[in-house]
Amino acid sequence: MSHFDDPAVLDRFADLVVTFAVNLQPDQILAIGSEIGKEDLTRAIAASGYRHGARFVDVSYFDLHVKRARAEFAREETLGFVPSWYGERVLELGRQRCARVGLTGPAHPGLMEGLDQKRLSRDQLPALKEGGQVVNERTTNWTAVPCPTRAWAALVHPDLDPEDAWARLGEQILHVCRLDEVDPVAAWKERQTTLAGVAGRLTARRLDALRFRGEGTDLTVGLLPTSTWINASFSTIDGIVHMPNLPSEEIFTAPDPARVDGVVRSTKPLVVGGSIVRGLEVEFRGGRAVRIDAAENADVLRGYAARDEGAARLGEVALVDGDGRIGALDTVFFDTLLDENAASHIALGEAYSFSAGDEDQHRLNHSIIHIDFMIGGPGVDVDGLTPAGETIAVLRDGAWQV
Incomplete structure (x- = not known):
């Protein structure tokens, strides 16, 4: 069993993210950028946001399986296209002085194997150029934090039994985030x-x-x-x-x-x-x-x-x-x-x-x-x-x- 199977640990991690890392302010909107496969920590951070005064929590999930389908089947000339509202959302988060949390770590490692890498490089989503703009304008308080998944654990610790790998990655994440400290x-x-x-x-x-x-x-x-x-x-x-x-x-x-x-x-x-x-x-x-x-x-x-x-x-x-x-x-x-x-x-x-x-x-x-x-x-x-x-x-x- 991993520490991240324990709701109390998820809540403690989420509170560190919300109250310290992103430093959510009362009545701020909290935007969470996540992926399919990271729902548990996403929901814990959302709940912590509301417990600590968020006006609204806006969760955006990215699906890597859809990205793979695009790289495999979309017309070549469309691969670099990004809908305008994607960037506008990020800029609006800045205009409204929102807080932003992004969850990192591969949820589906190896999913892009076998694809044409040149085609794949044309589509840089979920990264957006507007993200760099709001960082440099300093209009949002933001943070990126790791979200362990079982697939990620198997990639990092391939020599361990899947359950042991899952437990080991969770232990390491808590350690490097200093969640194993009393304070x-x-x-x-x-x-x-x-x-x-x-x-x-x-x-x-x-x-x-x-x-x-x-x-x-x-x-x-x-x-x-x-x-x-x-x-x-x-x-x-x-x-x-x-x-x-x-x-x-x-x-x-x-x-x-x-x-x-x-x-x-x-x-x-x-x-x-x-x-x-x-x-x-x-x-x-x-x-x-x-x-x-x-x-x-x-x-x-x-x-x-x-x-x-x-x-x-x-x-x-x-x-x-x-x-x-x-x-x-x-x-x-x-x-x-x-x-x-x-x-x-x-x-x-x-x-x-x-x-x-x-x-x-x-x-x-x-x-x-x-x-x-x-x-x-x-x-x-x-x-x-x-x-x-x-x-x-x-x-x-x-x-x-x-």
Whole structure:
């Protein structure tokens, strides 16, 4: 039996999401983005929303089986079409200052196997470009949280009996979300204070670039003069503090999209568009990804990177130390929310506007995509390069050096 079979555990998890991570305010509308197969946690979060004063809870379920049918049978020229009301809904959530919760984790892993990956890359739903717009406008308090499913458990722990795998994944999710603490909110505040301190010290260094070096990786990522390191504690324009990822172990900033050079090898598989990209290797020249190779499903990421001018450039660089709870589990979760918080990572596509100063806003990367992939780990050293040409250690064996 999994912890997530216990209604009391679901309610405690939901309350952490509603009262702390998304920080729902009295009389706010709460929008929940979910998938078929994640009904139990969705309903628990909805109930918690109403218990804590939501005016209305709006649940939107995405069905990956319908996405598969589209990729298999729809006319080629229609695969990139997105109905206008999808994006308008997201923008309206911002205009009405709503709270948003998204549930991550594969509900139907392997469902997209056997499909034409180039066709599949044309349809990026449920991701919407308007999502990045409302994040940068800071009009919604939002969070993304993992939702365990039995199919996901079997993918993560294939060597275990299905019931044991289900129990193990539930135990791991509760651990990385700090639900195994007597006071998980206090535990999260302590961790975020630590990360905020590192982010402040790194910002004060005003580095010109970062260099990642490890097996198969030698990548230099230029930074902007006003690149600002941030931990995952955001505030809306109305002052609502929220945690956009639960869990989160990272600090991140906006790179210079014109100054990225070298080769980088992903240290964990990437799940994008329902497909698993394994053995990913990307080469950058002059800021642009000029080569994307992988052992499996490279065409999916190539398709995403070709969507617009900024899709092949970086919008984020993030650092993760070894003191977080996810990396210590030594588990590949096949879920970006968890895997990106186990290791340092970079993201193709849209930058977060609040991670650079006003004078550099015109230099930030813009795209309809934002795809994180993991490039760090104990075997990857991270150095900072100063404007004067000095090299300083930033991460060694998962330990901060700043």
